[in-house]
Amino acid sequence: MSTAADWPLDALVRAKGTTTVSVVLPARDEEATVGHIVSVIREELAEAVPLVDEILVVDSRSTDATAARAAEAGARVVHQDDVLPGLPALSGKGEALWKGLAASTGDIVVFADSDLRNFGAHFISGLLGPLLTRPDVHFVKGAYERPLTGPDGVVQRGAGGRVTELVARPLLNLYWPELAGFVQPLGGEYAARRSVLEQVPFVTEYGVEFGLLVDLLERVGLGAMAQVDLGCREHSHQSTAALGRMAGQIMLTAWSRLERQGRIVASEPPATGLLQFDADGNATLSDVGVAERPPLASVTPRAGGPLSSADPVVSLRSVPSSPGVASPMTSADAVNSADAMREDVA
Numbered sequence: 149m150s151t152a153a154d155w156p157l158d159a160l161v162r163a164k165g166t167t168t169v170s171v172v173l174p175a176r177d178e179e180a181t182v183g184h185i186v187s188v189i190r191e192e193l194a195e196a197v198p199l200v201d202e203i204l205v206v207d208s209r210s211t212d213a214t215a216a217r218a219a220e221a222g223a224r225v226v227h228q229d230d231v232l233p234g235l236p237a238l239s240g241k242g243e244a245l246w247k248g249l250a251a252s253t254g255d256i257v258v259f260a261d262s263d264l265r266n267f268g269a270h271f272i273s274g275l276l277g278p279l280l281t282r283p284d285v286h287f288v289k290g291a292y293e294r295p296l297t298g299p300d301g302v303v304q305r306g307a308g309g310r311v312t313e314l315v316a317r318p319l320l321n322l323y324w325p326e327l328a329g330f331v332q333p334l335g336g337e338y339a340a341r342r343s344v345l346e347q348v349p350f351v352t353e354y355g356v357e358f359g360l361l362v363d364l365l366e367r368v369g370l371g372a373m374a375q376v377d378l379g380c381r382e383h384s385h386q387s388t389a390a391l392g393r394m395a396g397q398i399m400l401t402a403w404s405r406l407e408r409q410g411r412i413v414a415s416e417p418p419a420t421g422l423l424q425f426d427a428d429g430n431a432t433l434s435d436v437g438v439a440e441r442p443p444l445a446s447v448t449p450r451a452g453g454p455l456s457s458a459d460p461v462v463s464l465r466s467v468p469s470s471p472g473v474a475s476p477m478t479s480a481d482a483v484n485s486a487d488a489m490r491e492d493v494a
């Protein structure tokens with residue numbers, strides 16, 4: 149595996165030629181970090197050297213000043229629901245990335261999270277190295293060490309990436325062992341050729357990274373997938389309950405791929421409700437179902453191009469997410485069963 153330091157900027161600019169590069173940053177309520185990230189990319193990779201041609205921030209229904217901070221720092225900002233407005237709006241990070249792909253223009257698209265606390269230009273340039281120098285490489289994923297920073301500020305080296313370690317990695321080793329060598333399968337920093345990204349579906353919410361890995365393996369093969377060591381990645385941590393919902397989305401994404409690949413035949417789809425309990429035993433029910441956008445190339449002939457009325461709108465084939473879609477356990481069933489269990493215990 150190469151490291152970011154193996155790809156000096158002058159060599160990358162020489163290799164780039166006429167290839168164009170877009171950086172797409174999905175952002176939901178990231179006013180604290182998005183401005184700095186955009187500024188670093190603009191100053192070091194667009195102004196100091198002609199490596200990045202476009203910086204696009206996809207504002208993912210933020211309720212804070214994310215869009216303003218990103219625009220002030222020099223990004224083009226689009227709102228997730230304003231892109232391809234002819235389609236019904238979906239939610240979550242996967243939707244933001246798919247809309248970002250549609251709204252951007254570069255031959256190579258680099259995705260990076262907007263909540264990185266130790267962002268440096270190497271997060272972008274490192275990912276570009278194999279893509280700009282090896283025509284046979286179509287997808288590059290970032291690898292890094294992930295510390296866990298507690299609320300008291302204490303940093304535990306290598307303890308981050310809890311959903312990765314507890315859910316994604318075991319699932320990949322069980323069912324797609326070819327992908328087990330990806331150090332950070334859920335990491336948000338990766339890059340690919342547009343020609344390939346437009347050929348694969350994008351799962352919505354937090355299923356997107358897992359779905360892309362599995363679908364790209366099928367589409368381009370492991371030999372066209374690379375990873376680059378980007379050092380250490382620090383980001384803002386979500387609560388355990390939020391990570392539980394993310395885990396549910398990833399498990400449903402894996403289930404959808406196993407079914408699509410003909411490896412499981414289910415008599416009924418899995419339930420998409422997740423019942424969680426707080427410290428006082430209060431129950432909250434969430435829907436962790438994910439939807440799916442079809443390959444962008446099947447929706448519009450060219451990213452950002454006009455939609456024709458004959459275009460497919462959205463594929464929800466993989467896993468149901470709309471409120472109207474039947475699931476084996478309804479919200480009411482789940483709450484009733486939780487109440488019944490509590491009574492049993494009492």
Ligand SMILES: O=c1ccn([C@@H]2O[C@H](COP(=O)(O)OP(=O)(O)O[C@H]3O[C@H](CO)[C@@H](O)[C@H](O)[C@H]3O)[C@@H](O)[C@H]2O)c(=O)[nH]1
Nearest residue numbers: 174175176208240241244261262263334335336354357386
């Ligand atoms: O509805 C959303 C949710 C998140 N984001 C953005 O997506 C990025 C990553 O989201 P975050 O909530 O920070 O995810 P993590 O807890 O860090 O989850 C990890 O695991 C996820 C599942 O694979 C990946 O999507 C993430 O990139 C990866 O960092 C950030 O820029 C968010 O602002 C959106 O744009 N829309």
Ligand SMILES: O=C(O)[C@H](O)COP(=O)(O)O
Nearest residue numbers: 308309310311312334385
């Ligand atoms: O990628 C993951 O596993 C989740 O984002 C959780 O990461 P964290 O444990 O570093 O918060």
